[in-house]
Amino acid sequence: MDLVLIEALGVDTVIGVYDWERTITQRLVLDLELATDIRPAAADDDIALTLDYAAISEHIADFAARHDFALVETFAERLADTLRQAFGIAWLRLTVRKPGAVSAAAAVGVRIERGTRPEAT
Numbered sequence: 503m504d505l506v507l508i509e510a511l512g513v514d515t516v517i518g519v520y521d522w523e524r525t526i527t528q529r530l531v532l533d534l535e536l537a538t539d540i541r542p543a544a545a546d547d548d549i550a551l552t553l554d555y556a557a558i559s560e561h562i563a564d565f566a567a568r569h570d571f572a573l574v575e576t577f578a579e580r581l582a583d584t585l586r587q588a589f590g591i592a593w594l595r596l597t598v599r600k601p602g603a604v605s606a607a608a609a610v611g612v613r614i615e616r617g618t619r620p621e622a623t
């Protein structure tokens with residue numbers, strides 16, 4: 503299985519369960535592993551035949567700007583769903599970190615995997 507990677511992508515969004523969090527934007531930091539077969543794109547050297555990590559990163563920043571969830575769980579689940587639909591991603595692993603949410607921790611957050619892992623070939 504091949505993967506397209508996006509690591510430590512910072513996005514700003516309204517997120518949090520407390521009243522004070524509903525009035526500010528906070529930074530989330532995302533890691534993504536996106537399953538795809540990179541061989542067609544590599545064979546033709548053609549961006550149209552792979553997952554465009556720049557386009558996907560833009561999509562994520564726009565998603566973050568347009569939503570204001572309470573939980574990082576909801577952010578992760580809804581984002582995974584929209585990415586899979588918009589880009590036809592068979593399987594992904596998404597980590598959403600909320601740095602600074604717990605002062606004694608470097609970051610807290612969630613990691614999910616959605617979809618069916620393609621067979622290794």
Ligand SMILES: Nc1nc2c(c(=O)[nH]1)N=C([C@H](O)[C@@H](O)CO)CN2
Nearest residue numbers: 517518519520572573574575603604
């Ligand atoms: N499992 C979760 N726990 C907590 C969340 C969350 O989104 N998922 N959120 C908060 C608060 O918003 C916190 O981040 C504020 O510092 C607490 N626990």
